[in-house]
Every structure is written in C-alpha cells, then in structure tokens.
Amino acid sequence: MIKQINGGVCAAKGFSANGIHCGIRKNKTKRDLALIKSEVMANAAAVYTTNLVKGAPIYVTKDNIADGKAIAVVCNSGNANTCNKNGVEVAKRMCEITAKAVGCKAEDIVVASTGVIGQELDVTPIANGMEELAAGLGDNSVAAAEAIMTTDTVLKEIAYSFEIDGKECHIGGIAKGSGMIHPNMATMLVFVTTDCAISSDMLQKALSEDVKTSFNMVSVDGDTSTNDMVSVLANGMAGNTEITEEGESFNKFCEALAGVTRYLCRMIAKDGEGATKMLECKVTGGKTEKDARIVAKSVVCSSLFKSAMFGSDANWGRVLCAIGYSGADVDVEAIDLSFASKAGKIDVCKDGYGIEFSEEIAKQILLEDEIQILISLKSGEGEATAWGCDLTYDYVKINGDYRT
C-alpha cells in the first residue's frame, strides 16, 4: 500500500531542495532558479521530448546521466535556452557553477530550463545567485517547485511512502507545465526523488513504462515542447535490498511511481493555461490498449470539444467526431458515451447514436470543474485514461502576448 505524505522532492531520505529569485525573470517576486540535491550519489533515469528541436539542457543532461548517476538537479525558469547558438555552452556552465557550489562533478548534474525559446540565456544571474541557493538547501520542496513555474498558477508537488522488504521508502516529485503541453514519449518538467534502492536500469525501465500511461496521456494544447523532461533520482538511502530485476519489489516501486506521476498529470491538466476545468477521458472496451489510448487522447485534444466544455455544453457529437478521426480501430456503431462529475452521470450516446437526455441535468454535470468523459467501445479489453482541460479566452490571452 502506498500512502500520501508531505515533503515533495524532500520527502525521500537524503534529499534537500531550494528555489530563489536570481534575476533571470524581471519580476523580483518570482523565483526562477531551483536546486535539488542528494546527500549521496543517486541512480538516475530520465525521458526527454521527442521534438527534433531540443533545448540545449536536454543534450547536456543526456550526456551527464549516460552513466546512470546524478547527485543534483538545477533548473531555471524564464528562458528555455533553446535555439541559441551558445545553448550547450551555457547549460554546461550552469552545471559547473552548480557543481562548485554543492561539491560534486559537473557531469553529475541534471540541468533543465523552461521559458521563452530563442533568446540567449545570460548565465550571470545564475552564477551570482548560486551561493545563496546552495546555502539555503533544506526541506524546501515548495520553493523549488515555485522556481520552475512559468504560466503555472499552482505549484505541483506530491509524495508517497511505501514499503519494500520491511524498509519504509519514500518517493516525491515536483512538476511544472501549463502550456505547450502535449508530451510525446517524454513530458513537461518533472523531477522525482526517491530513497528506494533501485538500479539505474530498472529505474529507467520503470520510468519509460510509466510515462506511456501518465505524462504522454496529458494534453493542454497539442504542442509538444522542445524542453520536456522527466527525471528520477534514486539514492538508496531507505536501505532496502536494491531492486535489480522485475518482481514484487519492482512492482511496488512502479505503483508508488505511478502514484506520483498520475497525481502530477492531473495537476498539470487542471492548471492548463487558461483552464477552468479538468477533463478526464476514460476509455474502456478498446480492441487494444493502444486503440483506447489513441481515442482518449484524441478527445482531450479536440479544440472544438474543449471549447464546448468551457461553455458546459453537452455537445457529444464532437466527442464522436474526435473518436472518428483519431486513427484508432473502432466500431462506430458500438460506442457508448456518458458525461460525469461529482454532480452526477448522464448517458448521451448509445451504440453510436444519440439518445434522449435532459439538457438541464447535463448542464449541471458540466458546470463542475472536473469532468469525466466515459467512453465504452465494447470491442475488447483495452483501457486508457487521458487528461486535458477546456479551451478558454484566457488560453488565447496568455499566449497572444507571452513574450511581452
């Protein structure tokens, strides 16, 4: 059994964190530099954006954890360090500055950046602020979570405890993500820490499997970022026997990891740029799991359906439309569809055709801020869930003048 606890990325033994305003962002009340550190060397795993245009930090992090090891994470907001000629140089410099302050090698740092694309990142504020940042390392997961936020309106952190061979383990994560959210094989910025002892290989395996049904099933606007990254550091300080193969312990770890990632997925969807409500599309009865995933994601990605949800309009035809063009192998005349929220549940479509329903009750259900779209494809055992949000005036507003 996994149990929710406090502490975010500092919940696991031996991890400390901090976040400060160093001056990358003009707004002095907004933290813009985060640091997470393990007392001892940790096993590391990460997945990255599949966008061909990649942020410079992605390349540097990939190199740095090629040996499966890392001891700290440094991340700035306000500038993505992407499409800049000196990008890799600046990302490496960030690692050197961090390494010097925390007493490790530059090659043991996970580095990440988020913000505007195509403006050179000045490393000076980072160099100037690093001493203060490192000196303040402590139980400050909240400060780190704040420092990686861009258009996010709420900070995103979570932690769980779980037990492996009698040892209490902990896992926690922070995330940022609000716009340019449509991860593909990787995701927005998510940093997870755990004191569970697990080999680098098994850690990577757990993470790579997990993202297929967690972050890769979230979409805010269909745009896959250039800087997506999820990384996990596992420092083994819980004292359990190191997990080196599949089995009960690995499954327990995966369950705890899924607890963290699913929670952060929902938070990211709910905090989608301009969003007023979270959409959770649950698909059952797909011919395969892949078909179910394609359908679920297509529905939460439809601009038309997202707009209808903003208006609390039970325009279920748009769900059918999105299923139809998704590319999944579905039997159109077997589709059942319901909308649900804490206000209730209403069936709107049966066997691919509309059925009579009360528009008033539907409206009540859709006025809530968490909406479930329940789709039964009645063609097999494939199941999937995808998360998204409504499309609102504010999404347009936020992105019409993001740089200014």
Place this chain on the structure above:
Amino acid sequence: MIKQINGGVCAAKGFSANGIHCGIRKNKTKRDLALIKSEVMANAAAVYTTNLVKGAPIYVTKDNIADGKAIAVVCNSGNANTCNKNGVEVAKRMCEITAKAVGCKAEDIVVASTGVIGQELDVTPIANGMEELAAGLGDNSVAAAEAIMTTDTVLKEIAYSFEIDGKECHIGGIAKGSGMIHPNMATMLVFVTTDCAISSDMLQKALSEDVKTSFNMVSVDGDTSTNDMVSVLANGMAGNTEITEEGESFNKFCEALAGVTRYLCRMIAKDGEGATKMLECKVTGGKTEKDARIVAKSVVCSSLFKSAMFGSDANWGRVLCAIGYSGADVDVEAIDLSFASKAGKIDVCKDGYGIEFSEEIAKQILLEDEIQILISLKSGEGEATAWGCDLTYDYVKINGDYRT
C-alpha cells in the same frame, strides 16, 4: 491562361442554382437549403471525409455517384444528419424529394448536410420548401452559397474561364467551412461545376490529386469533420472534345480546378471561426514534398503559434517547435524563417538559431490581416503551402455555446 469571372457555380453553361430558408434553422433570415442543377446529365466526382464517423449523406452520395453520374446537388445547413439512427433514410428521402421537383432519378443526386451532429433531421421543411427552391433555380449561385453557410461570416464562391481545343470552358465553385476544419484526404463542403467535357475517371483523378495540395492543407482547429465533401459536376456543355487521358487538355483543366480550389482554401482559412487574420505557411527546400507539407501544416495547426499571431507577437520559437514535433524529416540546423505581409518582410531565424531583429518592424508586419510564414529547410526541392488562421477569443466563444 485561366481568367477569373463572375457567376460561382452558375458560371458554367447549363448550371443553375438557388438557396432558400425552408425552416431547418430557426432564424428566418438565414437560408438553409441549397440546390444546384445541370440541364443535362453530368460526370461526377467527389472526395469525402476520412473520419470513421461519417454523416449519413456521405454514404448516400457515394452510392449515388458510384456510376460517375449526377445531375443535381441538394444541401441543407443547420443539421449535419450525423449519428442519427434514421440518417440514411432521411438523406435518401431528401434525394427523392429533390428528384421529384427537378425531374430526375433520386440516384442522380449529390446530397450533403452540415450543422449540429446527433439531432434527428426533420425532412418536413425540406419537403415543404422544395417546390419554391426548384422554381427559383436560376443564376443564383450567391443564394446557394448563403444556404450552406453555418458559422461562416462571408460567402465563398469563385469562377474561372479557360480554353480547351478552342472551346471556352468555365468552372466555378461554392464552399462552406469555418470550424471543424482539418480535412484529411477530403474536406469541408465544396461544390464545383464545370461545362468542360471530361470523363468521370479523369475528373476523379484531377480532384483526388488536387485536394492533396488544396483543401487537405487547410486547418482552422485540427478537428476533421464527419461531413466533409468536395464534389465536382462536369456537364460537357462547353463542347470541347471530352478529356479522357492525361495531356495538355487535362493539365489545363487541372490548372483551372486548382484556381477554384486554392481561392476557396484561402477564403475558408480567412473565415476560420473567430479568425482575425489568415496565415499562409510556405515551405521550400524540404527533403521531399511530403516533408514540406507536414511542416507547413504543423505550423498552421499549432495553437500556441496561432495565439501568438492573434497577439501579433513574433514568437518564432513556436514555429521552430511546431516544425520539430511535426514528424517531418528536417535538419534543424538548416532552418531559415521569415515573417511577411504587405507591410514588409523580416528574417527572424537563420540556420535554426535566433538572429537579431527589430521587434517594432516585426509587430508592424504581423498587425496585417494576411501573414506569410516563410520557411526554408535547405535540404531538397520539396515545396508546400498550408493555410490557417489565428486562434482568438471569438473561436472559444463561438464554440462554447454552438448548440444554443
């Protein structure tokens, strides 16, 4: 040489049209039923939506023109006749009613519907209005174009004349399309008429080739409709020798067809739901034409970039981002990017990296209502153009309460 002329779908010899309000829509000032008729039997070709969920009229039209022949088109707005149990029955009934009024067989009618999905279409107003509609057949392309509009704000028609073996031929079309626009191998509703003599096979070949670079390169919101259809009727009344194979005459016909379709594409993009400006993305230097097409379409589909254009913000990083996740085979470090409009042209990115540019001049260029995004991939000879529009508050507003 092709020459623009007046007359829309009535420009070609032997074609008449009309549009009336019959009562499908509540607003009595809005026409909702259109009819186009040829004096003599015409060769017919059509392409349809690839959405697995298809409007009932699609199935009926496919059957009706399986023999390559049709003499009239009937189309209503206000109801898509999709996802209704009695949909095919109603679409066939529409053909029977039309056939009786114009004196032909029900099987020689192209039938189409557009509007809300999943509400039964009552055929009574159509039956009641058909006499008036048929009696008013004449040089009324405008009335027909009005009658197929839904959220469209401008009517869309165009016509051209051209010459084949000394005979003057004419081709004209009307279109509707504003939201749920992301055609795939087919498109929104477009009806084209021509008096050029061309065999059904060659007509279908010309149309199928044309849509790849015309309607399939338009996107308003990424949602592929259930009712997309482009059809062409060619009645041969221009008196040219029938085109039955590839060659000079076929090429001339294709050129004239492309004139009509490209014009309607631009009109549809410009009239995208809520749009304040049209985006035209021109890609050159792709490794293949397919790569160029994928890149062009990805850019005009990016919600983030579309929002930036609404704000006249030269956020070129979002163009690079959309190229990167498009799936096309591109060399990121070879990408050049400029923005242009009638106010001028400005280079913003060279070899994949940002360059210095005047934000003020960029703003001036992007304040215009037709923006060109010029992308040079410098990796081959592939070229493509895609059309889209900005994402605005009004798109959200229109779609937040479309049904009410």
